[in-house]
Amino acid sequence: MGVRAGVVVCVTSFLLGSLFTHWIADSLTLWKSPVTDEHLWTAATYYSILAKAPTEALWFLGAVVTTGAITILWSLRDGEAGNIMFDGGSIFCLPAYVMIAPVDPPSSGVFAKFDTLPMHQPQDPFPRSLRTITLELASNNLICSVALTGVLALQAGRFWAESSDAEDDEFEDNETEGAPSRAKTPDPRSVEKISPSKS
Incomplete structure (x- = not known):
């Protein structure tokens, strides 16, 4: 692997x-049935803590995404078939994270909705204005996880394809090197038997 x-x-x-760290909140809104107000309050409280995180942490996450995208685009410039097939597929998966995941600063975007979470008790009714956002955020995280898993699968396929090509090239090289030595070996069936001359 390069x-x-x-x-x-x-x-x-x-x-x-x-x-995967968001599973604490997303598991309550995606995989629990029915989704109760207590589940929604727990998820919203978790995202409220993230909304108060330093802006530098979210910018760092955005820089990591940018690094991955630039690396894939750089690889596509080579014009090799493997790069176009596997990295080309990856470049369609990674933007799903860029467009859907809330990597923008907490001053804007989805996290701003959780920045001013009202005081509550677990049994209090959950605000309808936050319900849709909380459920959509969990769905977006799931979509991004599937997309990024596809990137890993594509890169694993690229590694397998490159390994197979390397093995084929090595086999062909060995065949080429062994061909002259076999040509020098005389075929016993082609050697004429010379009988001893009579004196």
């Missing part, structure tokens, strides 16, 4: 890890 493919895999793994 350096560029390694960078893409590391960036994708980092982003997947950051999404």
Whole structure:
């Protein structure tokens, strides 16, 4: 695996890890039935904590995404079939994270909705204005996770394809090197038997 493919895999793994940390909140709104007000308050409280995180942390996350996208585009410039097939597929998956995930500063975007979460008790009714946003945010995280898993699958396919090509090239080289030695070996059936001359 080349350096560029390694960078893409590391960036994708980092982003997947950051999404998996949201499972604390998303599992309550995606995989619980029915979704109660207590579940929604727990998820909203979690995202309220993230909304108060330093802006630099979110800008760092955006820089990581940009690094992965630039690396894939750089690899596409080579014009090789493997790059176009696997990196070309990856470049369609990574923008799903860029467009859907809330990587913008907390002063704007989705996180701003949770920045001023009202005081509440778990049994209090959940605000309807936050219900849709909370459910959509969990769905977006799931979509991004699937997209980034697709990037890892494509890069694994690229590694497998490059390994197969390398093995084929090595086999052909060995065949080429062994051909002259076999040509020098006389075929016993082609050697004429010379009978001893009678004296």
